[in-house]
Amino acid sequence: xxxxxxxxxxxxxxxxxxxxxxxxxxxxxxxxxxxxxxxxxxxxxxxxxxxxxxxxxxxxxxxxxxxxxxxxxxxxxxxxxxxxxxxxxxxxxxxxxxxxxxxxxxxxxxxxxxxxxxxxxxxxxxxxxxxxxxxxxxxxxxxxxxxxxxxxxxxxxxxxxxxxxxxxxxxxxxxxxxxxxxxxxxxxxxxxxxxxxxxxxxxxxxxxxxxxxxxxxxxxxxxxxxxxxxxxxxxxxxxxxxxxxxxxxxxxxxxxxxxxxxxxxxxxxxxxxxxxxxxxxxxxxxxxxxxxxxxxxxxxxxxxx
Numbered sequence: 001x002x003x004x005x006x007x008x009x010x011x012x013x014x015x016x017x018x019x020x021x022x023x024x025x026x027x028x029x030x031x032x033x034x035x036x037x038x039x040x041x042x043x044x045x046x047x048x049x050x051x052x053x054x055x056x057x058x059x060x061x062x063x064x065x066x067x068x069x070x071x072x073x074x075x076x077x078x079x080x081x082x083x084x085x086x087x088x089x090x091x092x093x094x095x096x097x098x099x100x101x102x103x104x105x106x107x108x109x110x111x112x113x114x115x116x117x118x119x120x121x122x123x124x125x126x127x128x129x130x131x132x133x134x135x136x137x138x139x140x141x142x143x144x145x146x147x148x149x150x151x152x153x154x155x156x157x158x159x160x161x162x163x164x165x166x167x168x169x170x171x172x173x174x175x176x177x178x179x180x181x182x183x184x185x186x187x188x189x190x191x192x193x194x195x196x197x198x199x200x201x202x203x204x205x206x207x208x209x210x211x212x213x214x215x216x217x218x219x220x221x222x223x224x225x226x227x228x229x230x231x232x233x234x235x236x237x238x239x240x241x242x243x244x245x246x247x248x249x250x251x252x253x254x255x256x257x258x259x260x261x262x263x264x265x266x267x268x269x270x271x272x273x274x275x276x277x278x279x280x281x282x283x284x285x286x287x288x289x290x291x292x293x294x295x296x297x298x299x300x301x302x303x304x305x
Contacts, residue, residue, distance in 0.1 A: 006106075006107065006110050007101075007107055007110070008107075008109075008110065008163050008164045008166070009110055009113045009114065009159075009160055009163050009164075010160065011156065011157055011160045013114075014113065014114070014117035014156045014159070014160060015117075015153070015156070017114065017117045017118045017121055018121040020118060020121075021118055021121035021122040021125055022125065024118070024122050025122060025125075025126055026090070026119075026122055026123060026126050026128070026193070027126075052081045053080075053081050054067050054070055054078050054079070054080055054081070055078065055079065055081060056077070056078055056079075057071075057076070057077035057078060057079045058079075061079045062079070065079050065080045065081070066078070066079050066080075067079060067080045087127060087128050087129050087147055088128050088129070088191060088192070088193055089128070089129045089130075089131070089145035089188075089189040089191070089192040089193070090119070090120075090123040090128050090129060090130045090131075090192065090193045090195070091131055091132050091133070091145055091184075091187075091188055091189070091192045091193070091194050091195070092119060092120065092130075092131070092132030092133070092195050092197065093132060093133045093135070093180075093181065093184050093194070093195070093196045093197065093198070094112050094113070094116045094132060094134050094135070094159065094197050094198075095108075095109075095112055095135055095177070095197060095198035095199065096109055096112065096113070096134055096135060096136050096159070096162045096163055096166065097135060097136060097137050097170075097172060097176075097177075097202070098137050098166055098167065098168065098170045099172065099199070099201060099202065100112060100166075100198070100199060100223070101166055102199075102225065102227075103225045103227075103281045104225055104226055104227045104232075104281065105225065105226070105281040105282055106225075106281040108199055108223040108225065108281065109163055109166055110163065111223055111279065111281065112197045112198070112223060113159055113160070113163045115197055115221060115279075116132065117156055117159070119195060120132075120152050120155070120156070121152075124147075124148070124149060124152060127147075128147075128193075129145035129146050129147050129189075130145055130146070130152050130155075131143045131144045131145035131146060131151070131152075131155065132145075132155065133180065133183075133184040133187075134155075134158060134159055134162050135176075135177065135180045136162050136165075136166075137170045137172075140180050140183060140184070141158055141162070142183075142184070142187055143155040143158075144187070144189070145189060145192070172202045175204070176202060177198070177202040177203045177204075177205075178203060178204050178205035178208070181196075181203070181205050181208055181209070182205065182208060185208065185212060188216065191216075192216050192217075193216070193217045193219075194212060194216045194217065194218045194219070195218075195219045195220075195221065196209075196218070196219070196220045196221065197221045197223070198220075198221075198222070198223065199222060199224065199225075199228070200220070200222055200262055200263075200266050201228075201258075201259070201262060203262065203266070206265045206266065206268070207269070209266070209269040209270065209274070210269045210270075210271065212274075213269070213270050213271060213274035214273055218270065218273070218275070219274065219275040219276075219277065220266060220270055220274060220275070220276050220277070221277045221278075221279060222263065222266060222277070222278050222279070223279055223280075224259075224263075224278055224279070224280045224281070225280065225281045225282075226280070226281070226282055228256075228259045229256050229259055229260070230252070230256060231247055231251070231252045231255055231256075232247070233247075234247055
């Protein structure tokens with residue numbers, strides 16, 4: 001990993017992303033054609049609307065809600081008025097296990113924490129409820145989606161602590177990520193917008209992801225690194241699943257095959273119902289700059305280092 005990249009996040013940095021979130025909306029993220037994104041374009045990602053009444057069109061009314069039948073009958077423009085039915089819960093699943101420290105160019109754990117903060121602030125800006133699950137080597141932490149900043153700021157404080165406490169690489173417990181995802185799903189409120197942020201290397205519960213994509217508006221953000229697909233040509237040893245192993249060609253091929261298999265399985269599980277977005281440590285800043293004009297400037301202004 002480069003010497004000048006951040007190895008952990010600070011609470012000040014995550015709080016500072018509130019300003020950057022002003023340039024983003026959940027609609028933009030889930031509906032825009034982004035590089036590395038595929039799957040369903042989610043048209044209904046905001047709050048539900050209840051019909052209230054029809055009245056004569058007034059300057060400033062949204063033309064999308066013109067009632068053409070009444071307009072034709074009355075001979076003048078009429079519009080349909082709606083009111084918000086509810087605030088939609090937005091639930092984040094954020095992987096902060098020690099394997100997420102892996103990255104030749106940046107820490108996946110740091111990118112995951114930044115994304116979670118950015119998406120959370122965006123949800124609050126869009127008047128939605130926000131909460132989520134943080135998975136670590138020691139277990140999971142859940143905060144139910146709620147409106148307002150106080151609970152989200154508490155969740156961000158826990159996320160920061162989890163990120164800063166990442167230590168040496170620990171082999172994942174058998175089926176750890178699958179059990180965490182199942183526990184997360186059991187806690188999801190109805191009609192949630194669900195966003196999973198992980199490298200998905202420890203996942204096997206693809207049928208569960210498929211079920212979630214059928215019941216919820218689901219987006220999976222897979223964090224990848226060039227070494228996920230191509231380990232470097234070197235005689236050094238690396239630690240895989242708790243064991244030191246020499247970097248033989250056979251190991252490189254197995255490593256690449258496993259990565260591609262997990263990636264394909266994830267995409268198939270999401271199908272046409274879910275939304276998939278890949279963010280590589282190689283192009284994180286490029287993608288975030290596309291989402292947020294001035295992202296790099298705003299981010300650098302809130303870093304402690």
